[in-house]
Amino acid sequence: MTEPDKTYDPTRHPDLLRWIGERQHDHERWAEQTSYAGVLDFTPASLGIVDDLIREFANSMEELTDQRMTAFIQGAIWYVGEVFRRHRKMVWKYIPDIVSGELEPFFDAAGETSALDHPCVGAPDDPESYLYPLNVLRRILLTQDEVGNPVEETLSSIFDQPFDDDEDDGEELDPTGGWR
Template sequence: MTPTVSTTVDGMTDPDETYDPTRHPDLLRWLGERQGAHGRWAEQTSHADVLDFTPASLGVLDGLVRETAHSMEEITARRMTPFVQGAIWYVGEVFCRHQAMAWKYIPDIVSGELEPFFGAAGETSALDHPCVGVPDDPESYLYPLNMLRRILLTEDEVGDPVEETLLSIFANPFDEDFDEDDEDDDEELDPVDGRG
């Protein structure tokens, strides 16, 4: 069944009560495109033999991302390039296959609306779409794009050094130090954290 959404004036959509975040047509189309392009993407990285969807292969991808971009802003600016799109899909697939997660296209946590998929108008939030999360838990989700951004962060908001990797995120995807209930309802999520 195709989810029902209503389009608003600004291009965002409001999901109705039957909305299934794992079945949105834009998400399904993107997943099909990425799966179809994966072989060529992996070959272009020169590491096709080790990009085998195992958690250990995230270390290889981590290195490739660091060779490609040097800041969170660079990854954000390049998010529509074939390399970054392939990396987003690959990271999400590893989490889905080994952490019992599913791909989701969820409403914005503040507005409750579905933002344009991958910011079709060129703008993006720090989190962007799509995300992966526990299938029946609307409170658990991670954004692969933001995972790629986070590994390029060298210091936190108070200047302390940070050294995060795709493997460290995989090992502890829902950091026990992060508690959504501690977030003030009027505050936006920290774009560095990337957790919902």
């Protein structure tokens, strides 16, 4: 892990730009492999298709995390982030860890990962505004919250209210999926 310097631009990191370029290049093939190429058009409505595909692919958050380096999940991460970027006026970012302030390895396939991984999307001029598409995909597989209450999130519901906190208990929802 390395700490970014004061001039660090989270939208211009070479690993981020390389990853975005790879995903753009591979998108058509990714969409064709899903058999939904004609309707994966980056509209918010198309998130329902990706939601179904993810639920067919993985049964749990842990399974999805374990498969995060596969071409299918990498394509889904990029697709979901692109829908947010295009329709929520967000940008791709590779931001330092919120606790350590260091840049963690970009999709560290060999190392242990947090639920977040990288990259994220967020408001261009707000360093506190960000969503990790991998974690968004993980959230839709969650069936119960930490106290056992049923949870029914979809990609569309998250898109509609990306920073919404259903609990009105004074705690601030961490966009990474946990409480801070």
